[in-house]
Amino acid sequence: MSATVSSTYRNVGKGLPRRDGEEKVRGLAAYADDIPVPDGWHGWVVRSPVSRGRLKKLNFDPAFDWSRVCVVTPEDIPGENVVDMVGRDMPFIAHDWIQFKGEPIALVAAPTRALAREAASHITPEIEEQPAILTLREVVDQFQRDPKSLHEMVAQTISKGSVEQGFAEADVVVEGEYWSGHQEQLYIEPQGMVAFPEPDGGIFIQGSLQCPYYVAPELIVTLNLPLEKIRVKQTAVGGGFGGKEDFPTLIAGYCALLAMKCGKPVKIIFDRNQDILYTTKRHPSWVRHRTGLKRDGTITAMKVDFLLDGGAYTTLSPVVLYRGILHSTLGYKCPHVYVDGHVYRTNTFPNGAFRGFGAPQAIWALESHMDRCAHKLSMAPEAFRLHNALRLGDTTATGQTIAEAMGTPTVLENTLAHSQFVEKQKRCSRGDPKADCWYGIGLSFFAHGAGFTGDGESRLKAKAALDLEILHDGEPGINIRISSTEMGQGTFTIMPQIAADGLAIPLDRVCCPHPDTKYVPDSGPTVASRTTMIVGSTVFDAARKLKTQLEAYASETFFGGAPTELNNGLFKNTYTSVSLPFERVAKQLIAEKGPQRVYHQFQLPASLKWDQKTFKGDSYPSYSWGCNVAEVEVNPLTLEIKVLRITSTWDIGRVINPVLAKGQVEGGLTQALGYAVMEKMGIKNGVFDANRMQTYVVPTSMDVPEMDIHFVEYPYTHTALGAKGVGEVSMDGLAPSVANAVEAATGVRLTEIPITPEKLWEKLRETASSAI
């Protein structure tokens, strides 16, 4: 049943330990706050005390000695006062309208953090306050009454067939609404950045970030500097989860603007409280499903309304919406689909990237709803899914044909078997008032589009370079030059595995240093589960290219032109038994011709067709697949919910490093567990009510259930390596499996995450359950 890839690689496919493990365990890794900043100043952001209004003026306390500090207001910005992301609606510093509480209204730097903070407190704005819209509830209310009254940031539809026809053909129509709230990334290391003014008028930015080539180009228009004068270097990063995808441009901009004005290096390191209050979150969502069904379980129509709370400015919301709507029906065949997606503004901190990027919201709704559909037809949840799951040759909502073997429905079948789902279903308590303990088991089945949406990779043109040069140990080797960052997921471990195997040289001859835009080409951002799949394969192809060049040089220089092959670190020619080690040949090459660099650029297969306007075609190059079975226990006395066990199967293509892949899944499931049953963030007085780790509750190791994790390998056929994404798919689908299990345990369905005892109590009371 499971496809296993036989591997002839020496390193790829092996669970090698993390390259950066030792320095991190020993506390030697240098994070943003560890960078020496001689003569540096500290930055502070002055923020709006109101959620919405017109900024009249800033008052500077005349009693304060302003000569000791540096202040940046919009007039000081060398270029345009705009954050140059997907949308260009966000100013770096508010100059007219305030759109959220906490919006920057001025920047301050001073020799000490305390002085910068104090100076900030002597700047008071005069704001003519205006009514604000603060929550998704308000948005949805207005959407249902008068959508035109809302500020729409972006909208997109997907259309296939005719849903009217699909509903006409249906025997049963099932409807449902599903809600999700904000989620905080809660990386261990808060956001931090330092900007050093360069003697040539440029700026050198170092810090905690995922995407050096987002930060640098996005600052061009604001700093009024050419790209080559904006250098961005990544420090060690204590976790990102998308939180360091878009936001670092803002904090880098604050530091750079201050540094350019005061002429000193400027550093801003958020404390935890600032980091939670003033950085991006996962978009809250409201999803309404209407599904037409035949009595035999066949889906005839899927109509979906998909709403996201964008917060105050656009940031990456369009891209999050696209991924969201593309995943809102993904995994099932259906001839008639209509998805209507919108992002609306609320006057709260802009929402942004977070592991899963719209897919967790979509799958939360979809996989809750699929259980509801099965229930309505009195079908078993697994039978309903197996009946409708996409298979080879089927088409998705955008008309993409499943053209190569993938983990559907294998991940589902495999997980059902490992979890003994069918047998355990019989044990479910369904709210039995006589039971001392309520047991439930639930299922979710889903896919995650691998890499950028549509033909995004064609437009990006990811590049990788390999430098053959003398390494730090004085011996020749390879430095991998990519802009992909190590943020805990294993980039610095798997890339050397891939490059070493591409070249057929020893692993210890390959290094992967922190990206620095001065040295690395643009391999794209470290997002969208694309690093292993796209950049990994680009590194592999670059390594093959370099291998050919080295073989040609060895042949010519050492073997009189005889065909020569590099294998296991040794050059051998076809005619003699003489062999030369890689180091010997490489040293001579470097001595003779200097360090060598090879580039490679990623290319999507020409067969991929995507229309960004109509959302028709191949919405992703390929898909990773996952299936979770969650087992839960609910205490009827207190309604506490405990997730006991998660059984899961994953198709992430070829597994490059099974230990790290499993680590990604365990981490993703744990983050998803928090999303499902714990992590709760409301808006109070215009700002997040959970603003510290004391109030924003995430799982500890004591909450983590037993995890039984399996992989089935269906390699992506258009790259030599065949890897697909693992980073996000594990975050995508746990919440609905828990909701489905809680329904099996208690007899009631919860349609808003996180699922808490409080909500369960309300629901049981509504249904007048005799159990409580």
Add this chain to the structure above:
Amino acid sequence: MSNLDDTEFLEPATLAEALRFMADESTRAVPLAGGTDLMVQWEAGVRPPPSRVLNLKSLPELAELRAEGDTLIIGAGITHAALRRSPLVRKHAPALADAAATVGGAQIQALGTIGGSIGNASPAGDMAPSLLVANARAEVASIHGSRTIPLTQFLVGYRKLDLAADELIIRFHLDALPAEYCEGWRKLGPRAAQAISKVMGSYRGKQEGGKVASFAVALGSVAPTAIRLREVEQWVVGRKLNADTLREAEERASAEVKPIADIRSTAEYRQWVSGRLVRGFLEHLASAG
């Protein structure tokens, strides 16, 4: 980021010296034992760092832990880690040992003290209910002498104690668990560990001849202070623990608490689950007896 550079640290060697610091307004300071509440409050800006801090950590007078007749004496400086590990506490006040084991995480337990927990006067302080069901008395002292007050009176209100500005909490006196009594502790938090309670509580009781002979129950996070549920306590004594009693006790307990909504839970759930905890305690008593 807290800035303690301007804070003066006073390091008394004896209790008498500490009380002298507290007596004079010019040297009076914020008493600090483990600092697990105070450091967080200063760090988060809940309150500014004080100008003076009085370190209680090394005072031998606060480190007592002994049984004296029917009384268990616990110095205010005893840490949660010491409480959970002490065979003496396990024997004479098991619900207190259980409660100590659920406070914060291992690091908090190693530093935090019972005196600090009560001194912080939070309704969510996990130590109070187990002390309350053991009829604990707080002993406080100033240079003018010491006095001993029942904990029910010592806990005056939200963040308020019957403690004068010049007084320090010295120790607690508990009724040791009598033979044939049993105790229980239950904490509901938003996660399995390192959690601040939504609702928590303790009971101490005895069954005799199939009926409740004695029952004390206290809950926290359901009122401005941890409270004893006197009405349900009195109502249940003398009754058989059958289904009707359990149901009515649950309803009465629920009616006796006045919880609020906050970030951790809703008022309605807290009200309901308070009754459920009391029902659970009575079921525990029934099965133990």
